[in-house]
Amino acid sequence: MASDKTNITRGTGNLEMHPTFLMIANIASDVRMKATAQAWRCVAFIPTPKFDVHNDFQGILQARVWHKCMDKVCVNLKIAAKVGTFTPDPFGLVRYVFMPLVAYQADLPEQQLIACVAKDSYPVSLATLANFGDSQPYSPRTGNHMLRQIYGISHVKQLTGRDHRDIQRTIVPSIAGAAPPKAVRAIRAIVDFIYIAQNPIYTPTSITQMEAALAEFHRHKQAILDAEARQGKKGAMDHFWIPKLELLQSFARAVKNSGNILQYTADHTFQRTSHQSDFIFQIVRLLDIAEKVRQFELYTLLRLFHQDLVNVAIRTEQDEIADLDPELAWVLQFATAAEEIQYQSPRPVQNHFLKGLTSDDSNIAFHLTVVPDIHSTSMHDAAISLNLPDLSAALYNFVKGLSIKQCCSQGSFNGQGGIDLGFDKVQLWFKFRLQQHSVFKTQVIMPSQMVQAFSPSNDAPFGNCDTVLIQLKTTEMPEVAQVRTVIVPIARKGSVLHPALNQPIAYIQLFKVVSSPAQQPDVDMFVVKRAFHSEPSLNGDTQRLGGFIPLTLITQAIELIPVYGERMDRTINAMNSLEVPLYFYVNNSSDKEVYRSMMRFDS
Numbered sequence: 001m002a003s004d005k006t007n008i009t010r011g012t013g014n015l016e017m018h019p020t021f022l023m024i025a026n027i028a029s030d031v032r033m034k035a036t037a038q039a040w041r042c043v044a045f046i047p048t049p050k051f052d053v054h055n056d057f058q059g060i061l062q063a064r065v066w067h068k069c070m071d072k073v074c075v076n077l078k079i080a081a082k083v084g085t086f087t088p089d090p091f092g093l094v095r096y097v098f099m100p101l102v103a104y105q106a107d108l109p110e111q112q113l114i115a116c117v118a119k120d121s122y123p124v125s126l127a128t129l130a131n132f133g134d135s136q137p138y139s140p141r142t143g144n145h146m147l148r149q150i151y152g153i154s155h156v157k158q159l160t161g162r163d164h165r166d167i168q169r170t171i172v173p174s175i176a177g178a179a180p181p182k183a184v185r186a187i188r189a190i191v192d193f194i195y196i197a198q199n200p201i202y203t204p205t206s207i208t209q210m211e212a213a214l215a216e217f218h219r220h221k222q223a224i225l226d227a228e229a230r231q232g233k234k235g236a237m238d239h240f241w242i243p244k245l246e247l248l249q250s251f252a253r254a255v256k257n258s259g260n261i262l263q264y265t266a267d268h269t270f271q272r273t274s275h276q277s278d279f280i281f282q283i284v285r286l287l288d289i290a291e292k293v294r295q296f297e298l299y300t301l302l303r304l305f306h307q308d309l310v311n312v313a314i315r316t317e318q319d320e321i322a323d324l325d326p327e328l329a330w331v332l333q334f335a336t337a338a339e340e341i342q343y344q345s346p347r348p349v350q351n352h353f354l355k356g357l358t359s360d361d362s363n364i365a366f367h368l369t370v371v372p373d374i375h376s377t378s379m380h381d382a383a384i385s386l387n388l389p390d391l392s393a394a395l396y397n398f399v400k401g402l403s404i405k406q407c408c409s410q411g412s413f414n415g416q417g418g419i420d421l422g423f424d425k426v427q428l429w430f431k432f433r434l435q436q437h438s439v440f441k442t443q444v445i446m447p448s449q450m451v452q453a454f455s456p457s458n459d460a461p462f463g464n465c466d467t468v469l470i471q472l473k474t475t476e477m478p479e480v481a482q483v484r485t486v487i488v489p490i491a492r493k494g495s496v497l498h499p500a501l502n503q504p505i506a507y508i509q510l511f512k513v514v515s516s517p518a519q520q521p522d523v524d525m526f527v528v529k530r531a532f533h534s535e536p537s538l539n540g541d542t543q544r545l546g547g548f549i550p551l552t553l554i555t556q557a558i559e560l561i562p563v564y565g566e567r568m569d570r571t572i573n574a575m576n577s578l579e580v581p582l583y584f585y586v587n588n589s590s591d592k593e594v595y596r597s598m599m600r601f602d603s
Helices: 055-073 075-083 108-115 162-175 181-197 204-220 222-226 243-249 251-258 279-304 326-332 379-386 391-400 404-410 592-601
Strands: 016-022 041-047 085-088 094-097 153-155 364-367 374-377 423-429 431-436 449-454 467-470 479-491 505-515 527-530 546-550 554-562 583-587
Touching: 016 055, 041 055, 055 075, 075 085, 108 243, 162 181, 162 554, 162 583, 181 204, 181 222, 204 251, 243 251, 364 554, 374 379, 379 391, 379 423, 379 479, 391 505, 391 546, 404 505, 404 546, 431 554, 449 479, 449 554, 467 505, 479 554, 554 592
Parallel strands: none
Antiparallel strands: 016 041, 085 094, 364 431, 374 423, 423 479, 431 449, 467 479, 467 554, 479 505, 505 527, 505 546, 527 583, 554 583
16 A cells, blocks of 8 residues: 655645555566556545644644544455455456555655654654664564554655756765765765665665665764765754654665565645535546546457457566566557557557667667668768768778777777778768666566767767777676767678678777776776877877777666866866766766666676
């Protein structure tokens, strides 16, 4: 179950209710975490009345109303949990089942309401306000201390909103150098904890890592106070009396008891359709009508295509790699695109493994649009428009089988003649899509990522080119590189392309690792530096180390953040942040998948 106090409408004087949601626990997390999957059902709106009494009694009376209403809403569920009940399963067979409450999801104020504790007490453990910043966990608040029937509170909703999550992804490398090292380390540790806590799958090792990250934060958190970085309305604060810090102590226990921490929020604003006073009944009718319309759409589709009303196409988990909604997958088996587009449901992830290029181990798929961004151009013109003076030389070196690092030592601007490559023109792509399997569930295909490699323009004088990891056959560790363009040669009439050119190839510029996470434990990220040729270009300028590789050697899209140091270079902006600086952090906090995959290289 889940609930969250929310505004009914923005035009009724901030009237609030508690929408209460219900879901069965065996629905896959990939489905229940999508709002459009209809996995959660709103079963009640519990009012938050205003009483004509002194303010000291408002909260107590509202809490009693909530508990009384919830008791009525759950009366049949409590019977089913205690003595069981008969209910039909999806195949029409009647089963005798028990329905215990596995977990109750709510934010902190509502947890306090449910647990009947004051605002300075923590609802999941016996900690109080003065204990919230302590590093040791306190005993759980069980039936021995509160009402014996309340067991299922496991956690609160996701910690931050979208803006806070964006800050979370970049805060560690952004403050490194400007903030005290121990303060950076404390922030990095809490970010590590948040990412590990959001894992869809847990192991004893990951739980231990989560506990270790929290312990590291508590060891170094005093540095945040010493730097006066914890600010309140009256200035710097000298304590960590934060309820959610105490919440973090219960995560490991909650995972062991209830499984992964569901990232769900019931924080929706429900709008009424008129200015009449019966908006409560309107909400109930709208929810009921929406459910009936959805069922009617499914029923008519099944009848239209003469399908059985029972979905017997049960597939193995390994076959469900690209679907988010089993119900939609059922419809897609028989409905045409015209009918399917009218059926509201989360769209399935497009599977580029079926038709796109794949890596040698088939773990990565690549997709180029059928129509290139530039249909036909010479290598000379491409080098000018892309500002890559060594483009032609790099192509000859690629055909010769020279690695990019060999070109650095042997020189890359000479020795182009003597080889007929079988083409005069090339096609250029400024973007492509890269798709991977989830590092948590290898049977799940992740949504594809766009990797951009746009040429210089007025808005972006240096171009707009993304960074990736590449796996060269000459090295064990992946290399960090920036993609500048993707080309496919157009065979000259009557000529045959060199075998190395019968595939899309990418021109990339390399970075070299200058320090590992172990060498910078405060930030715990790789630091890379722009790599340059050992010799200047033909016009005497220092030339970045670059060359061609098969597109399929790219393994992952990553994010680089400049090493700003104590003071940021004011000339750096969004358009040149990858071009002006020389040193960068490889950001392992850009998303959960990257965080998990980068852990393999930390050692």
